[in-house]
Amino acid sequence: MRRILIVDDDVSLRTAVSSYLVRCDYEVVQAGSAEQAVQALHREKIAGVLLDIGLPDQSGIDLVPRLLAEEPMLAIVMLTGVADVSTAALCMQRGAFDYLAKPIELTELAGAIERALERREQQLAERRSSSLLKDEVAKLVVEVHRQQTRFDQVSVATLESLVYLMEARSSYLAGHSVRVAQLAVSIAAQLGRSDEDIEVVRLAARLHDIGMICIADQVLSKQGRLTDEEFDQIKHHTIVGAQILGPIHNLAVVSAFVRGHHEHWDGKGYPDGLAGVGIPWGARVIGAAEVFDALTSSRPYQERMEPDQAVEHMRGLAGTTTGPEEFEAVAAIAGRRQTLVFIEDESEQAYPAGIADETRDGKDTP
Numbered sequence: 001m002r003r004i005l006i007v008d009d010d011v012s013l014r015t016a017v018s019s020y021l022v023r024c025d026y027e028v029v030q031a032g033s034a035e036q037a038v039q040a041l042h043r044e045k046i047a048g049v050l051l052d053i054g055l056p057d058q059s060g061i062d063l064v065p066r067l068l069a070e071e072p073m074l075a076i077v078m079l080t081g082v083a084d085v086s087t088a089a090l091c092m093q094r095g096a097f098d099y100l101a102k103p104i105e106l107t108e109l110a111g112a113i114e115r116a117l118e119r120r121e122q123q124l125a126e127r128r129s130s131s132l133l134k135d136e137v138a139k140l141v142v143e144v145h146r147q148q149t150r151f152d153q154v155s156v157a158t159l160e161s162l163v164y165l166m167e168a169r170s171s172y173l174a175g176h177s178v179r180v181a182q183l184a185v186s187i188a189a190q191l192g193r194s195d196e197d198i199e200v201v202r203l204a205a206r207l208h209d210i211g212m213i214c215i216a217d218q219v220l221s222k223q224g225r226l227t228d229e230e231f232d233q234i235k236h237h238t239i240v241g242a243q244i245l246g247p248i249h250n251l252a253v254v255s256a257f258v259r260g261h262h263e264h265w266d267g268k269g270y271p272d273g274l275a276g277v278g279i280p281w282g283a284r285v286i287g288a289a290e291v292f293d294a295l296t297s298s299r300p301y302q303e304r305m306e307p308d309q310a311v312e313h314m315r316g317l318a319g320t321t322t323g324p325e326e327f328e329a330v331a332a333i334a335g336r337r338q339t340l341v342f343i344e345d346e347s348e349q350a351y352p353a354g355i356a357d358e359t360r361d362g363k364d365t366p
Helices: 011-023 034-043 060-070 085-094 106-146 148-168 176-190 195-207 210-214 228-235 237-245 252-259 281-295 307-315 324-335
Strands: 003-007 027-031 048-052 075-080 098-101
Touching (some): 011 106, 048 106, 060 085, 176 324, 195 281, 210 237, 252 281
16 A cells, blocks of 8 residues: 655645545645654655645655655655745745645545555566666676677677567567668668778667567557657667667767767757757668658558658658758668668567657657
C-alpha cells in the first residue's frame, strides 16, 4: 500500500484529507510542521507528500529541496491558500509535481496524487533501467580492455551484436539499421565525403538505434498512437545510445552522430533542439536515410512508396526535417537507381508506427 505524508498546520484539513485518502486505500502519515515532516521521512517509507506552503517553521517552498534531499524520488504535490502563477512555477522548479489551491476538491486532489505517483513510478523505472544499462556498459568496457590488441574489432562487433539482439525483440525492427546504414553510406559518398568519413557514418548508422534497448517491449511493438509517456521513452533512445557509445575509445564522433540523428534542420527535433549546420553532419545524413527508409518500407498505416514517390514526399521536408544538401543527395541516388536492395522480413513490415518515422504528425512519430 502506498504511503502519503500530509504536511499542513491545519489539523482539521489534515484530518479530513487523511480520512479521504484512507478510504482511497492509501496509508497516511501526518505532520504539522517542516521539522515533523523531515522526521517522518526518517521513520517511514514515503511515496508522496501533500505539502502546504504556509508552514509555521519554514516555507513549504524551501522545504521541497530538503525533502528531496532525504528521498529524491518523492512525488510532491503543493497546497496553498493563494493561487499564484509565480509561486507555482517556483515550486515546480524546485521539484514539486503539482500545485493545488485551497479549498481543495477531494476528487481533484486524488487525481493529482495519482498523477504524481505515476510519474514517480516512471522515474523509478527509468532509474532501474539506467542502472542496468550502466552495468551492461561497464561489463562491455571491462571486456574491451581485456583484449587491448583487438580493441576496435571487439568493441564494434559487440555493439553490433547488441543491435541484432534489440532488433530481434520486434519483427518490425528487423533489418532497419542495415538499410539505414546502406543508404547513409551512399548519401555520404554523394556528398563527397572521404573514405574515412564514410566508414564513420556507416558505423554510426549501424548503431544509431542501439539506445532502443531501454524501450519496453510493449512500447517498441505498439502499432497505435503513443501516449506522452511512451513518446518520451522513445525520444530518450538517442541519449541512451550516446551514453552507451560515449565511454568507448575512438567512438566519440559516432556517439555524436547517434545522439543527433533525430535533430531537424529547423531546430524542432530532439534531444537538443539543434538546427541547420549545428547538427553534426553524420547525424543529418542518418536522419535523411531514416526518412527515406520510413517511406519505402511497408507500415501498418501506409503502403510502401516507390523510391521516386518517396523523393517527392521528402521534397516537402527539405529545409525543415532534413537538410537541403542531404535531400538532394537522396534524390540523386534514387534518380540513378543506386540505392541498394533493402532487407525485408517475411511480413514485409520494416518497423512499427512510432519508431524512427519523421514523416507523419503526432506522437506516433518520434
